Amino acid sequence: MDETQLVEAQGKLDRLRRELGKVIVGQAQLIEETLIALLCGGHVLLEGAPGLGKTRLVRAIGQGLDLKFTRIQFTPDLMPADILGTHVLLTDAEGRERRITFQPGPIFAHLVLADEINRATPKSQSALLEAMQEGTVTTAGKTYPLEQPFFVLATQNPIEMEGTYPLPEAQIDRFFFKLLVKPPSKDELKAILERTTGEYDPVLTPVLRRDELLALQRAVRQVPIASHVLDFVVHLVEATHPSSPRATEEVKRYVRYGASPRGAQALVLAAKGRALLEGRFNASLDDVVRVAAPALRHRLILSFEAEADGVEPDRLIASLVDQARKEVAV
């Protein structure tokens, strides 16, 4: 991809943002962070109350990207085969030859919406593990690669705990970002009402082709990043561990386990993706700061004391960012 193509792809990302804005009122930060994850090839866990437009956002992204989009509604009786696919006995048209063939499940798509993922049993949830991390699906001893880009957007409802199965830490760590869908403001809510209760039915035109998205994903990994920005990431991730000498008193008190190296990778990649999304060719400290919360909030395993005191991971991350920023200041 030359500079012209890159600049053109960046322009398309801007257009995609505007297209998403037709459907999603407000939530600019949510859209930006979703696109960053998309550029970085990461998966996103969307958490928010019902009715905030999580599913609609994912649908709109699917429409705007001209990608194969599937939706899996997670329920307690959902089986792994319902996600991954199964082998079925097929007969040819003449009925002479019968053979067992693999019938791919809904996971074989570019963009997978795992709706209410915490309502499925852990067995079904774990069916996503290999697909999310390796990009492959193994069934009946045979591994099937998933077509790239592969992008899982899972939603979960934080307030409905009855009959839910909270995601295990191992699976949560596989999500690149955890995005919080916040309620709209008064003006945004008014705009939502105007758009959704009238005859206005926006139709999204695909903006970014699959090959362009893949090129952008490759370009993200080439974005230069300065050593002091990497130092900042290291300091930040190290400070999330209670046993680290950099850990603050809050971290020692409220955090059971800090961010994994995968979290640090996510930070750097997300910073690069944000830089590219912003039209720059280098990742900066500001980029890391902006993506620190979505990249780390689900990777901090808090203690019971933190839950009792109502401590949110975002607050801890903000204080750690300030501390790390001072450490690498000029």
Add this chain to the structure above:
Amino acid sequence: MIPEAVLEALERVGRRHRRISRLALAVQSLIAGWGAAAAAYVLYALAWGRPPVWIAPAAFAAGALVSFFRALRPPMDPLGVARLIDARLDLKDRLATALEWGGRRSPLVYWLMEDAAQHARFVKPEAVVPWPGLSRVQRLGLAAAAVLSVLAWAGPLPDGLLVRPAPPAADAVDPEYEELLDQVIALREAIAAIPTPEMRRLDRDLSQLQAGLRDRSFPQDEALALLRHFERRVQAALAGLSGIDSAADPLDLEQLQELAKRLELVALVREEASPGDAGSVPPLAGRAASPDELPQGLLDALLRSSGDARPQPGAMPEGAGGADPAGDAAEGGAFAVADVPEDGAALPSPGAVEGPAGPASQDSGGERDGAQVSLPGGPGEPGGSSGTGGGPSPAGDRGSGGQDGTFEAGQGVRIVDHVTGQLGDGPLHIGRVNTALPAPSQAAEVPRLSGPLASGAGGFSEHGVGRENVPLVYRDAVRNYFRSLEPGEEP
């Protein structure tokens, strides 16, 4: 390949940064030196007086050097300058990244270099490294510190707050302390002969006060207050002891001390004077009093008070309260208080009176004034006078004795008057005389009219032992000895 524009921007900004850093360092060092000099000057002046001339320059140099070397930093490297530019101009780490990634070949790196060079062309060193300014608060603080330091330098300062005053010379005499010390010593001497637990406690407290006064560890006002307190305690104790409340109340300290001295004299007398020893008083414990120490009015009041409280004839009073007249060799007036039978009958023979005869009895001096105690024994009779019980111990006057008493019917004894007269040479030693004289009808029943002071020996011994002048191993022996002197005890 790092763009020239980037390198040039780094060079310009780095040069300006070095220049301004050195200037700021110099100013900072001067301020620190000034502050150190002012502080050293003021502190020295407050602590030890006006400082020597070299203090301020030395403190200035030290402060300036310390500040200089503490703040001294190596020149900023190009990467640091690039980061400084990125941070000050919000270039999102473009220059720093370009500087680090300059040797790599990649489309994105190339575009990054182009981007960095484009931004570097607009970098102004003044915008990156402005003149160091001070905030309003900092300026005010600095100005206030400068004014204060100048004022402290020029203004008057109390000199040498930490300089301790020279300790008083060992032989230096503080008249006020000495006066207090004398009073304490006098009070201790006054109560030393009264062997009661209260007096012992008082004596112990007074000894501590005396020690404190001697080494000046007691403040003068506290010592004075304590002394007054002890005097009141002595006064109360004495009043309780001798039943002389009415007499003691109006007395002042001086009178009390006089009284106490006499009580001590009385208590010191242990040896019983026999009629046969008339005219020769055995040497006593070394306490002598001059006639000047005998205020007649005081003794009169005491004796009358004591006479009023006198027990019935035949009973030996235990209290040692009393006054002892002292004789001077020249004109020591001795006095006696005699109890005379109402009907003027002769008192028992002098031999029956066991009052100690003072030396005055050897030398019948001229009678000065006042009535004499007239005892039937007449002149030449030893022990011709008798004191009141527990009261004064009279000295008989052999040569000039007369009878000038008044008698009251039905009473065994009563105070008649003083006996004064010329006494012989030497100190006047006083003993206690039992003056509980019987009525004539009871005379035969009274075995003796006076007694020695031996009954106070026990207290005296305790007092002596308590003073720790007696070695520990001998204390029991001393106690036993004095106990043996008690009437009725076997020697």
